[in-house]
Amino acid sequence: MTTQLEGLKKFSKVVADTGDLEAIKKYQPVDATTNPSLILKAFDLPGYKELIDTVVKEAAAEETGEGQIDHIIDRLSVAMGTEISKIVPGRVSTEVAAKLSYDKDASIAKARKLIDLYKKAGVSSDKVLIKLASTWEGIQAAEILEKEGIQCNLTLLFSDAQARACFEAGVFLISPFVGRVLDWYKKETGTESYSADEDPGVKFVRGVAKYASERGYETIVMGASFRNTDEILALAGLNRLTISPALLEEMSNTEGEVESGIATDVQKVERGDRITEAEFRWQHSADPMANDKLAEGIRNFAKDTEKLAELIRQKL
Structure with a gap:
């Protein structure tokens, strides 16, 4: 009998939702994804202490002005991503600062900077995904970056409008959130x-897919933000699934057969006109959860x- 994790890997590519190098080595995901929360946790991981101290010192000397802290965070993100890229065969997602989520031009500039920092670290752009929030501005930034050959991961995706706009913009990957949707409905309905x-x-x-x-x-389409293994197994067959170490561990210790939960016998539909900014904003805002x-x-x-800045x- 195979484990659930082994069975899942027959249907979907597994992505590690962590920056913990030991966990990544253990579960052998195809890709890994990081965000500010995971970078913050890295400060408590012994495997990163020396790297963090070195990068903070070097980056502080490179930028002494008003943008020093932001530069150090960029360098830390890339340094962590570089270490992860040595382990995973696929890609590492690196996030553009959340405060830029509603600024298309600043998001584009930050993405280009992150790619340049990766290149200086010896990591080619085809090993990196730039992670942007699925705001209208973030999606428009991603469309421009994709045309430049910088592939993107659109995150914090909760609505059909967001998904549609991402598809039409030709982004490489989207991360619709599962667990956070569940959280909202449990709180609102009392279920x-x-x-x-x-x-x-x-x-x-499933609807997005x-x-x-x-x-x-x-x-x-990469399912993200899971609360339990039942959610993961129900989405077996999705292109990718990004999973936390705790749930990866649970699945690696549980035997059981895995079946695809994603329908493949769909009828083709005409795409129609692209969603406009007005339609996007109205449709997204009309969904209270999203x-x-x-x-x-x-x-x-x-x-x-x-x-993280504090x-x-x-340290400075």
Whole structure:
């Protein structure tokens, strides 16, 4: 009997939702994804202490002005991504600062800088995905970057409007969130638990995958933000699934057969006209869950970035 993790890997590419090098080595994911929260946690991981101290010292000398802290955070993000890229055969997602989520031009500039820093570290751009929030501005920035050969991962995705705009912009990968959708519905409805097939997050991501298949979009759909293994197994068959070490461990210790939860026999549909900015903003804001969770996600990533900045100030 195979483990659930072994069975899952037959249907989907597994991505590690962590910056912990030991966990990445243990579970052997194809890709890895990071964000400010995970970088913050790295300050407590012994494997990163020397790297962090070295990078902070070097970066502080490179930039002494007002943007010093931001530069150090960029260098830390790339340094961590560089170490991860030595382990995973695929790509590392590196996030553009949350505070730039509504600034297209600044997001583009930051993405270009991160790619340049990776190149200086000896990591080619085809090993990196630039991670942007799925705001209108973030999606427009991604479309421009994709045309330059800088591939993107659009995160904090909670609505059909966001998914549609990403598909039409030709982004490489989107990360629709499962667990955070579930969190919102549990709080709003008072429902304690859902079966996997009735889980609002699972249903949302299945719908996104179906929309892409029906219209022949090549964008990779990667389920993210899982709360339990039932959600993961229900989405087996999705292109990619990014999973935390705790859930990877649980699945690696649990035997069981895995079956695909993603429909493949879909009928093709005409794409139609592209979504306009007005349509996007109206449709997204008309979904209370999506509206709440996008704003909350940006705020929380920004808070973690500020906590990270404070740790750096202490080191300086």
